[in-house]
Structure formats: C-alpha cells, structure tokens
Amino acid sequence: MPKPKKAHPVTARSTHGITIFDVAKLAGVAPITVSRVMNQPDQVKESTLLKVRRVIEETGYVRNQIAGSLASNRTRLVAVVVPMLTNPIFADTFQAIAARLEQANYQVLLGISGYKAAQEQELLEVVLSRRPDGIILTGTIHTEVSRKRLRATGIPVVETWDMTDDPIDMLVGFSHETIGQREAQHLLAQGYRDFALIEVDDPRGVRRSNSFIQQLARQDVTPLDRQTFHGLPTLEQGRLGLVNLLHLLQRPPVEIRAGSAVIQRPLILVCTSDTLAHGVLTEAASRGIAVPGQVAVMGFGDMNFAAHTFPALSTVKIDGTDIGQRAASALLERLKEPNGAPPEAMDVGFTLVNRDSTGPLISTR
C-alpha cells in the first residue's frame, strides 16, 4: 500500500489557516508553483500566474513569512536600534531608514537601547534570535561582547551617528570630536571669549562639549561655566540654564573690529542641542535680555525649528535624513551584492550655520 500523499496534510497541529497547499490544490498546480508566483513571478507562465493569483484573491490567502524565512534563511527584516524614540534628533534618521527599507520591501524590527551599552547587548541577543538580514545601530559604543557577536554572525551591520577607526562593519556618521573642535575655532575666530556650556548627559553631546573645551584650552581660554542636565534635552532645561548663568551677564562684552565697524561679543552659551538653545532664547525673551546683544546662543542639530526661532538660531547642522538614507542604502546594497565592495566608512560631516543668535559674522577669509 502506498504511503499516503502529503499533498494536503491536516493534522492535529495545523493552525487551520489557508496554506500554499490549499491554494495549489484549488489552482490545480503544485505548491512550489504558488511559491514561485509570489517570489519569482517571471519564472511562471502568464496563464498560470493569473490562475494562481485569482485563487489567492478568492481565498484571502495570506502568506506565512515565518515559514518562508525558515526555509530560505532570509527574513526581509532589518533591526534598527535607537537609544530613545522621544529624542527628536533621531526622528529624521529613523524615519528615513524605515521609509527606504519599506520601499525595498524590508520590514523594520525596532529596538530601544536607552543609551546604555549593556542594555543594548541584551537587546541584541533577542534581535539576533530573529535572524534579521541586517542591523542598523545608533552610535559606535557597544560592549565587546556585542561587537564580537555581531561580527561572528556575519550579518551586515551599519553603525550611525558617530565615527570610529574600528567599525563593526559599515559606518555612516560624523565625528563629534571634530564638531566640538571646529565649533570652538569658529566662535573664537568670531571674537567670542566668554563661554559657558549647557548640555545634557547624553554621551555624544558630552564628547562634543569636551572636545570644545579642549580646543578653547589650546587658545588659553577657559569656559566660565558648564551646566549639565539629565535626560533628554527640553525647553525647560534651556530656560533654567540661562537662569543659572545670569550672573555671568555682568561681564562687559569684548570689542572687536570688523573692517571699519566695531562689533561687540558678549557671553555666548554653547548648547549641545537646539532644544536647549531654544529654551535659552525663550528665557531671554521673557526677561527682555537682548540676543545677541547681551548674550549669544549656539545650538546643535539644526532641527526644523532652528531657522525660525526669534532670533534665528545659529547651530551645527546635521542632516539626519541623509544619514538615514545612506545607512539604509548601504545596507540594501550589501544585501543585494553580498560580495560587493568592502565596508567603507562614510563621514557625512556637518555644517556650521550662522544665524542671528550669534550676531553679525566676521569674514574669515
């Protein structure tokens, strides 16, 4: 007696959903043909294609990617790990990544690492168990275990929003140290001499601040104060920052010559976030303190409001959307061409943006 045919198994474990077997039977083809209709339609004859698609439509069949992923060893899933969704500075990047991936028919598995490498490591364990085809991380600071494990899996990885000499794989970001340095050089060149910093304890922001201070030191300048807040930057913190620094406003401005004119440079508050800077502007407005007459303000990020504050905010422009698009594109490229060009770090750079909150610009030719 022949072994019973497996063509349409209904066992105790079956989930009673419509499967590829049901569709195949109704369409009068083999299951593998249904699979081809969905995955390689060009390899299927037009008439068969239509026949199968009609049955799919009629039955309301929904494919099971779980089974497909297990069989094919590809999930069409990309894990994206961000520190915190409520930090708007990453929103553009995240949005760009998700949009680009969805358009390429990949889905996003989201992970929140909370700015802690240890938490990220735990998260990666779970993430890897889903066998994503690729991983996009925020930052380049990870535990040694995480780095080793990621390299061991061979899954394409893109690190973002930072620079390092030793990336896990691909890298799309910029150097926070360079930003701090250039920002200091720029403001010194503009004639500023009295500095105070306002920051939150985000590790990358702190690195920018440290680098900024180091560069000041090379010119024998020491900042007058440094206000550090906890958690995500808020308008409230920015306002409080200025309140805490009001005593510094007594200092007479530095006078510098620009051609035939004389420009005054007061205290400047250098913030690690546009949001903090916006808070400073708000507090200044509420107290009738002139910006940039009595105090100048510098932000970070060039978030969408920065050009429209009053006065318009000078800042460091980071193109988050660009980072996201490049990161996603680099990953997709690799997924398409696993043996393509070797990983190459992309430095997307940054731009110092002069607006009204730091006063008239001195030509620096």
Added chain:
Amino acid sequence: MPKPKKAHPVTARSTHGITIFDVAKLAGVAPITVSRVMNQPDQVKESTLLKVRRVIEETGYVRNQIAGSLASNRTRLVAVVVPMLTNPIFADTFQAIAARLEQANYQVLLGISGYKAAQEQELLEVVLSRRPDGIILTGTIHTEVSRKRLRATGIPVVETWDMTDDPIDMLVGFSHETIGQREAQHLLAQGYRDFALIEVDDPRGVRRSNSFIQQLARQDVTPLDRQTFHGLPTLEQGRLGLVNLLHLLQRPPVEIRAGSAVIQRPLILVCTSDTLAHGVLTEAASRGIAVPGQVAVMGFGDMNFAAHTFPALSTVKIDGTDIGQRAASALLERLKEPNGAPPEAMDVGFTLVNRDSTGPLISTR
C-alpha cells in the same frame, strides 16, 4: 539496516549555525530539554538547567526564533503602525508602547502608514504575513478590506488616538469631536468672540477644527479665518499663520466683566498643534505683539515645551504616554488571557489647560 538517526542532521541545506541539536548533544540531553531551558526553565531540574546553560554560553548558541515561531504558532512580535515617526505628537505613545512590550519580552515590528488608509492596507498585508501576536494601530480610519482582514485573522488589535462606535477590537483613545466642542465652549465661556483657526491637513486635526466651528455656530459665532497648511506642523507654519492673520489684529477687543474687574478678550488663534501655537508666539514676540493682550493663542497636545514657552501656552492636554501604556497593557492582557473580558473601549479623555497665552481665567462655576 536501520534508518540513520536524525539526531544531528548536517545536510546540504543546513546553515552551519549552532542549533539546539548541537547544544543537546554536548549537554547530553534531548533537544526538547534545551528548548525547555529557554522557554519553561521551571520544568527543568536545577542541575540540568545549569549544564545546558553552560553549553549555551560556551558555544555562543543563539536561538532561532523563526523556527520556534513556526512550530509554536506564536511570534512574540507586535506590529505597531504609526502615520509618521517625525510627528512628535506620537513619539510618547510609541515610546511607551515599545518600552512596555520589550519589558514583557515582545518585539516591535514597525510600520509607517503615512496617514493614508490605502497605504495602511498594503502595509497590513505585509505585516500579517509575519504573523504578529498583536497589532496596534493609530487611528480608527481604515479601509473596509483592512478591517475585514484584521477581524478575520483573529489577531488582537488595539486602535489608538481616536474613538469610534465600531472598533475592530480593542480601543484606547479620545474623541476629537468632543475636544473641538469643549474647546469652543470653554473659550466662548471665557469671553472670546473673535476666532481664527490655524491647522495642518492631518485628518484628526481637521476633525477637531470642524467640530470646533460647529460648536461656535451653535452660539451664532463664525470664525474670521482658517489657515490650513500641508504636512507636519512646524514652527515656521505657525509664524506664517500669524503673519497671514495680522489684519485681524485691528479689531477692538471684547470687554467682559469678571467680578469687579474688566477683562479684555482679543482675537484668539486656535491651533491644532502646540508646535503651530509656538510659532504664533514666536512671531508675536518678534513683532512686539502682546500675548495675550493683543492676540491670544491656544494649542493642542500639551507637548513638553508647552508649559515653558513665553508666555506659557494654553492647550489641550493629551497624555500620549498613558495611551501607549494602556494600549500595550490591554494587548498584553489579552495575549495572556485570550478568553478574558470582551474588548472594551477606553476613553482616556483630555484636559483643557489654562496658561498665560489665553489670559486670566474667568471662573465658570
């Protein structure tokens, strides 16, 4: 000759990763025991537990959730669909959902629907193919196909950020119509008579505006203008909104009595977003227009900056974190207890928040 044992198959198709079979062999137990160590550790003897865990540690075994999901018909995946990540109004909700789910050992599959029901429908097709254990949607407006398909799958669904009489399954939100109505009643009661609206074309915001206008009409009041912008709300749009309405500032304020004092009520700009309202405040500050003396401003959302603008912004408080937590909790509850209480709509409500941008409050007892 006996059939070769399947215990440790290495075929052409194997992915050469470490599997549960390898771990089992090294630990001297059956594969199912390894599975139990990971999924039901309390059913395993302490010594076996330790033995297996040591091997897992040593080999660097990473479980394959794909295979597990296929076998168990549970994915520990929850799909979350949001219109747009860059809209900060949803950030709190999304963050709360993701945090709560991760803590319960579920992962988040992200989908971006772009405010369009048709796009959402396509997205759902892909999402369903991943067999998520639950789905959290933003809004209650979906195509008929989407609703039918979601109901057919039997997957627990939570709709958020809105109210409807006919939810797909569970619902956590508030009524945009009620907000518009109450907001109008409130402002009329405060003595305002000259209204202009500033909004973006987000469908829920437009519904609030429409409801607001309807309620005004019941008191024979007609708004003087309605500025509608496209896309996500920005500070820039808010500023532009005020610029476009400057001509309305000529109108003399309404005078009303509050006890022995007399209060003046000027034009009030009712915005569908705190961000727009913040832009109005900014433009007013830049022009030296007094708020609330010459123009009053009302926002929506009570975003984290609203209490700290200058002047502080009156608004409608929505607790996005609360929505997210409740949505996630309701879902988790159902996943734990599939036959628990029937779906119940949760109206989280809202709060009218009076701050300085709408001037002194009139007692409404």
Added chain:
DNA sequence: GTGAAAGCGCTAACAG
C-alpha cells in the same frame, strides 16, 4: 515552465 522530495530549526503532544 513545472513538479516531487527533503528539509529549515524548533516545539506540541504524548509517553514514560
């Protein structure tokens, strides 16, 4: 262009 057979790596079900 289409099909049959054999898994992918895990867990449900049942037995001991």
Added chain:
DNA sequence: CTGTTAGCGCTTTCAC
C-alpha cells in the same frame, strides 16, 4: 523531570 515523534508552512534542490 525527560524523551520520542511528528510536524509547523514554506523553499531549496534536483529532475523532467
């Protein structure tokens, strides 16, 4: 507390 067996629903491989 532990093990055996038999799939989960799909795709790879090889054949026609």
